[in-house]
Amino acid sequence: MGVRSIKMPDVGEGVAEAEIVEWAVKVGDLVKEDQVVAAVMTDKATVEIPTPVAGSVLALGGAVGDVLAVGSELIRIDAPGMPDSLAAAAPKSRLALKEAAPTPSARPESVAPAPEPRAEAAPSTAPEHDVPAPLRAPQAQAAPPRPPGEKPLASPAVRLKAREAGVDLRFVRGSGPAGRITHDDLDAFIARPPEAPSKGPGRAPNKAVETIKVVGMRRRIAHNMAESSRRVAHFSYIEETDVTALEELRASLNARATEARPKLTLLPFLMLAIVKAVADFPQVNAHYDDDNDVIQRFGAVHLGVATQTPNGLMVPVVRHAETLGLYQCASEMRRVSEAARQGVAGRDELTGSTITLTSLGALGGIASTPVVNRPEVAIVGVNKIVVRPVWRDGGFVPRKTMNLSSSFDHRVVDGYDAATFIQRLRELIEAPATIFIED
Template identity: 35%
Template sequence: MLEFKLPDVGEGMHEGEIIQWLIKEGDAVKQDQPIVEVQTDKVNAELTAPAAGVVRRIFFSEGDIVEVGTTIFTIQEEDGMPAPDTGIIEEEIQVMRSVDVKVNAEPIATKPYHEAVRALATPFVRQMAREMKVDIEKVKGSGPAGRITESDVKHFKENNSITRGNAKHNDEKILQNLSPIKDAIQAKGVEDEREERIPLKGIRKKIAEHMVKSVSTIPHVTHVDELEMDRLKEFKNQLKEYSDDKDIKLTFLPFFVKAIVIALKEFKTLNASIDEKTNEIILKNYYHIGIATNTKEGLIVPVIKHADQKNIFQLADEIRKLAAQAREGKLSINQITGSTFTISNVGPIGGMHATPIINYPEAAILALHKMEHRMVVRDLEGVIRLMMNMSLSFDHRLIDGVTAVHFTNRIKELLEYPIRLVVEMR
């Protein structure tokens, strides 16, 4: 009997949530056949059978949280599979006959187990089908070897929505003739909808745990400042022709990444962390910038590795691709781990300032807020400038307030005068 223990499929993963079993007890499986989908820290992983055989026992249900190293199912390998117990089968046949059930004994006595038949699809497509409330086992795949694609799921959903729409129309006609009953049902429904309970699980639970860990461990201090964006906007517009030639959408974010990296090299404690086990400060000489991205599953932080080694256009292209993968749920563990500093760009949504929560175990996070034209005083005269606020939350164990202000001043200097940013890029 082979015991399958939940492996560590991430970096330091301690537990995972059973999202979906792809087999049942008694199913025959092949080696490397997908068995179960598990959600780890912000990504889904599809685990496969280590050997061919029969699934004998499943120890956890969908939605259960399981610690790494715990046995989640067992497989009776092919070489050690027991012969069918025909005595038990005959007994079951007699019981069914006694309650007047017609039984064909031959296929029962000759099949000790059944072959599991399962649609061929990636974890992303399966998750997409669940969210669209589509039974993926009913979808016909158009991909190689019958693999189900995203378009197959969408096509199935559209076709079945039409059928359901007709059924709904017929249901409504019936309800029109039962208006007193309908009114009673609706009145009761209003009363029943005062509360709704949703399980705190999956990515949302991981985010909650991460936020509690950060706030309870790190003494947060937030410094807010503003900067003029007029010169940077003009500089970005001048580069538009080049970005269009490269088919790259150029935003302000890549300029912030470059300015932050330059400032981090000068103020090393903002690119650091504390090893609480050894009581050491770890100063990092690599620059992996996390970009907080809002998705329907929650806040995901894809990471730009070695941001100091990439130019503005490379950063813009990578930011766009990572954001798209995050929203589609296609990021790998490597793409969401290892950040040394995080940017949270909430400007497109709005807001003047905030207290962003540090992405533990990092030392700081910078939130970028909305741009707007404001009246400001320059040379004792009121003028209109394109302004933007930024909020820096930092770990007060590592960083003093003076250092934080110097850090944001350096970022302001580089962005308010983009020629300096260009000169200092390396």
Template identity: 50%
Template sequence: MARFTFKLPDIGEGISEAEIVAWHVAVGDRIEEDQQIADMMTDKATVEMESPVSGIVVELAGEVGDQVSIGAALVVIETEAAAFSAEEAPALRIDPPSEVKVAPASAEQAEVAEQYEAENPGVEEATPSPSPLRGEGWGEGLPQAPAPDTAPLPNPLPGGEREQEQKALASPAVRARAADLGIDLADVKTDSDRVRHADLDAYLRYGQGQGYQAPHAHNARADQPIKVIGMRRRIAENMAASKRAIPHFTYVDEIDVTALEDMRADLNANRGQRPKLTMLPLMIVAICKAIPAFPMINARYDDEAGVVTRHGAVHLGMATQTDAGLMVPVIRDAQDRNVWQLASEIGRLADAARSGKASSAELSGSTLTITSLGPLGGIATTPVINRPEVAIIGPNKIVERPVFDGDEIRRAKLMNLSISCDHRVVDGFDAASFVQELKKYLETPVLLFAD
């Protein structure tokens, strides 16, 4: 018998460490060569680690969420072969990952989920519908939280108190209300032969001094400690770094998209075999047409080097909600694509991100990002910049309202458009002027197809 130490290999992305997001083996397990043993996450991708030997697992490097340095021991395996020398050990370097893979839930998360299901039978989690962006109009729908179980629980009472409650006369409705409030009917004073709703109201108003206690939280669910790991931790770190390092400001304006929506409907009616157009491809065309006059918007700021790079090409990041969290696949050279090509690329990248098949290259290198909450966008949003970019655009939901058109009132489709900028690089005047240029293209959509 001999022990083989499997060290974390160089994943090939220039990283110094990776995070454990899932273990597929435990100490004492017998494993075979090429069996998956762990999922490790880098800045962009989740990589599956496979064992180069067969044997019994005797040591693991840490718990889910821990960081492991490149070259450090990840797993120690007891094998039946002779001990490996440094020269004879199997090669451990692997190729760079081509896909992002969503790691399964940790054992801790699975245990919490099983406990929740046991305590809440019949409650099913809503399944989100696919959406290229977060919300409708740019996709369709968002995941909704499961509805709470509102069935009242019985109010346990000691034997003597239970007998007293049974002696108190009250209608079924009053008894149900008292049970919901956690009130013992025997403690409620009444001037009649039975307890009424008015007596409960008086008890709630004045009963505190008589030893009344606040109602029990019968419908409260158990607390669920969820460890922040993997993609969720990357998102948290990136957002915190962005807000900490970048002085944000947000500008919002209202845009009349009535003509744009009419044109979109005409294009879809005559699209043939081409993909159906959402508002997003048309918005991207407008952005690409407006950018040349405002190059400070399509830029990245290296604050350590003190250098702002104004990019000639528009590599547009598209904030996409997935089961693993928010991802930003990138539409390369958006300025060279027409609306139909943009629609196809949007669908392809959104599907790749949702299925966990987006490559590292497809999730990096954006120069400007667009994000939307669709019908949940409300009046306005203040999106957080995707660092090291210097701006992010956030269209909000489209609503119909009456507007004045000269002396007449007409029905219009209106949309608020937000833009958050890095005030170290972009002045407020520039941001407002850029949005006004976008407004010109979106309110006069024929300009989108003019040279």
């Protein structure tokens, strides 16, 4: 028996450990050389790990959600015909770095391997002397129905495509190794979905309970939010702002949009307003190191932009926003936000923000209480724009209004400072020409 121990490889960028987010095989499965056996997550990316040898899986180094150090055993494989080795590791060049959230149309081979038939333990009347028994070519067969409660195996790209199509992968048969669901399996299911069982009169009680293990990016987000809530002395301040003039300016600029100067959203204007406001209130553009009781105030404005991605909330950073103009802010915000959504943002694009801007756009609601992005001490939130009757010049007139819902770390920012900062921000928004005046 040639037992090969595949180690957790060094995936670069100084990463010392990685979290197992998916197994593509299970104990007893036959694997081919270069077949993907696991997906692991580092701080910023998901990496697929292939096996450098063919054989039978003897043991897995951990369960989904476990964190393994680089160099520790990831998987053990019985590779017939090869010498025993417990030090073999997959070459770094074999790693397939993939986007954390690829688009449904993108189907790189590293994300969705081509369907492979599963092994069939049928007796053979003519032994194959030229091929070792554990590696005989399996005969193709349809995957059996998945037992109740068994989690379906699929790549992140297939899971994203299924969510967007409204498909529950528990009901999709997989033709890949270990019943892994491929893009072709999902396409076939979408094209010919199984007929729903006939229902009797009335509604049957739904007793389904779905248990979801929190792993990967979702677990990191949960940890960071819990730490911020536990360690930051949060308080929120909400102020109504008249954005009628700002919306008129934006509409005027967008009417003359070109390829070089595309249409603008509200956020680039708010980015410039925040840059101008923090110049008068440096205490909100800061970090608080509560382990060492040190406050760092920054001259640079590295503006975090809270962005929803397929893997959860991320905060890509527009660095040195104080040096950018209106269209440069818009372009850089689009670039880093799209990089975060595609899972290709670099470390410097996801760390180092000094203050954060968050918006839910049309879903912004009336008010919110955003969580401070620790170690920052302030986050500016914007809510949706609504038309309200406002008393002006002796009568009610329709005006476009929006609430600024912002939160602060009360250990560093006093209530008075937070209120005057938001009032300054409101003044700039309500008289948008002042945003562009050089002091």
